[in-house]
Amino acid sequence: MAKVQLTDAAVSEEILVVGLAYKEGSPAHLKIESGNLSLDEKELLVALSDLGATGKSDEITKLPGTSTRLIVFTGLGKAHKSYPHETLRRASGAATRALAGNTSLAIALPTNVAEDVAAIAEGALLGAYSFDEFRGATKAEQKSPIQNITIHTKLAKSTEAKALAKRALVIGQYTTLVRDLINMPPSHLTPDSFTKIISQAVTLAGGASAGLKVSILDEKQLRTQGFGGITGVGQGSANPPRLLHVSYTPSKSKKRFAFVGKGITFDSGGLALKPALGMEAMKSDMSGAAAVCAAVMAIATLKLPVAIDAWAPLAENMVSDTATRPSDIITIYGGKTVEVLNPDAEGRLVLADALIKAIEVGNKGKSHLDGIVDVATLTGAQVVALGTRTSAVMTNNEEFNSKFLKAAQTSGEAFWPMPLPEELRASLDSPVADLANIGERMGGMLVAGLFLKDFIPNELPWLHLDIAGPAFNEGEAFGYTPVGGTGIAMRTLIALAERLVK
Numbered sequence: 234m235a236k237v238q239l240t241d242a243a244v245s246e247e248i249l250v251v252g253l254a255y256k257e258g259s260p261a262h263l264k265i266e267s268g269n270l271s272l273d274e275k276e277l278l279v280a281l282s283d284l285g286a287t288g289k290s291d292e293i294t295k296l297p298g299t300s301t302r303l304i305v306f307t308g309l310g311k312a313h314k315s316y317p318h319e320t321l322r323r324a325s326g327a328a329t330r331a332l333a334g335n336t337s338l339a340i341a342l343p344t345n346v347a348e349d350v351a352a353i354a355e356g357a358l359l360g361a362y363s364f365d366e367f368r369g370a371t372k373a374e375q376k377s378p379i380q381n382i383t384i385h386t387k388l389a390k391s392t393e394a395k396a397l398a399k400r401a402l403v404i405g406q407y408t409t410l411v412r413d414l415i416n417m418p419p420s421h422l423t424p425d426s427f428t429k430i431i432s433q434a435v436t437l438a439g440g441a442s443a444g445l446k447v448s449i450l451d452e453k454q455l456r457t458q459g460f461g462g463i464t465g466v467g468q469g470s471a472n473p474p475r476l477l478h479v480s481y482t483p484s485k486s487k488k489r490f491a492f493v494g495k496g497i498t499f500d501s502g503g504l505a506l507k508p509a510l511g512m513e514a515m516k517s518d519m520s521g522a523a524a525v526c527a528a529v530m531a532i533a534t535l536k537l538p539v540a541i542d543a544w545a546p547l548a549e550n551m552v553s554d555t556a557t558r559p560s561d562i563i564t565i566y567g568g569k570t571v572e573v574l575n576p577d578a579e580g581r582l583v584l585a586d587a588l589i590k591a592i593e594v595g596n597k598g599k600s601h602l603d604g605i606v607d608v609a610t611l612t613g614a615q616v617v618a619l620g621t622r623t624s625a626v627m628t629n630n631e632e633f634n635s636k637f638l639k640a641a642q643t644s645g646e647a648f649w650p651m652p653l654p655e656e657l658r659a660s661l662d663s664p665v666a667d668l669a670n671i672g673e674r675m676g677g678m679l680v681a682g683l684f685l686k687d688f689i690p691n692e693l694p695w696l697h698l699d700i701a702g703p704a705f706n707e708g709e710a711f712g713y714t715p716v717g718g719t720g721i722a723m724r725t726l727i728a729l730a731e732r733l734v735k
């Protein structure tokens with residue numbers, strides 16, 4: 234993890250990053266945005282226009298500096314009086330990404346309020362990521378991420394800015410964990426090793442002294458206690474399933490929420506085997522589980538006064554003579570039966586078990602759950618509907634949803650509300666069980682949401698996040714987002730927790 238410091242002194246680093254925006258008109262003209270740092274702009278603007286720089290987002294232009302060795306312009310898009318936080322995040326992230334291979338850099342971008350500083354810090358940290366653990370012969374030639382980030386701002390001495398820069402470090406640290414887990418090959422990330430990595434991370438986060446506790450159910454316990462969803466999905470694999478629970482209990486808590494994340498360490502489709510191309514990215518099918526586990530640790534590290542239970546039903550969906558057959562009937566924890574018509578619709582099965590358990594534990598004794606959020610790479614239909622960069626949110630509670638959407642907005646994560654049309658529910662009826670695991674093909678994302686809704690009491694505020702596309706970037710890197718695991722949803726869960734106790 235890189236380090237961040239704030240300063241209002243002169244630039245001493247060899248590399249200075251500043252913003253470049255454009256003002257529309259014909260011809261469009263460029264505007265250098267370096268916050269409070271004044272530059273000799275005239276010559277720079279001539280050079281930039283000679284080089285064909287446009288100031289569009291994700292454009293990086295490097296020039297030899299005068300007072301620094303290098304001056305790097307990162308695109309901000311259209312000029313603004315004050316820039317949206319996500320614009321700042323992406324611009325600083327694109328810069329740290331492009332400057333991998335160097336050790337330190339300074340960033341001077343416009344900062345009017347402490348949140349601007351936070352966005353710059355966050356973007357820079359998220360852009361400074363690499364995953365080279367599994368390289369052999371090519372490891373040495375990889376450029377390592379930036380290690381020291383200095384942000385130039387007149388707010389360097391503001392306590393709020395300093396606190397938010399610390400928060401950015403927590404975000405950076407746990408986003409790295411989520412991305413690493415997603416990028417790890419399924420040969421190394423099994424349900425069992427997932428629980429071990431999270432247990433270690435919880436210890437590093439302070440364990441019991443931070444209010445964190447881990448408990449794990451193994452396959453035998455899952456079987457005897459009746460978790461037919463998790464065991465049904467996992468029974469075709471040599472790597473047995475687990476149910477991981479990470480709880481955070483602050484010394485003073487105002488509310489209690491449960492986060493449940495889909496944890497399929499590899500989704501082959503089971504006996505409804507996916508074609509090779511559709512399987513390539515399926516190591517990312519545990520992105521929801523990684524996001525909820527990291528979120529609860531980040532929330533504990535930030536000492537938020539809200540109790541959180543994170544649940545990760547972990548299984549590998551494989552093909553074998555012990556795998557669940559199409560038409561098999563399984564019994565979800567709590568007693569509902571499901572006809573498994575398609576073993577590739579496995580996420581909803583493991584989630585159903587975990588949702589019921591999360592509600593049971595959350596409402597035990599004197600405690601009661603104020604809401605529940607599930608996070609899952611659930612359907613290809615999500616990607617068809619919203620593309621690869623916008624996630625979906627479905628709900629039974631508009632008030633909870635509007636808080637969530639505000640949290641998503643401040644985090645810079647794109648979520649779009651989707652309906653749960655009642656008329657689609659009948660398509661999940663089964664002639665032989667309480668319900669079937671697939672229904673109407675059209676609107677498949679909504680049908681999956683309706684399946685989960687069947688396991689949620691009406692009065693419990695619930696959000697279902699389908700992150701199938703945004704969890705894993707199969708295209709080019711952009712802004713602060715690398716190729717591979719993105720870490721989506723974790724930042725919004727943290728921002729939601731902050732908002733819920735405000």
Ligand code: BES
Pocket residue numbers: 500502518575577578579580610611612613614616671677701702
């Ligand atoms: N893990 C997949 C969904 C997925 C697809 C995630 C593409 C990321 C990218 C899920 O388990 C799945 O296979 N869903 C099926 C459901 C269908 C059988 C009803 C799908 O979407 O095709």
Ligand code: MN
Pocket residue numbers: 500502576577578579580
């Ligand atoms: Mn599947």
Ligand code: ZN
Pocket residue numbers: 497500518577579580610611
């Ligand atoms: Zn899946």
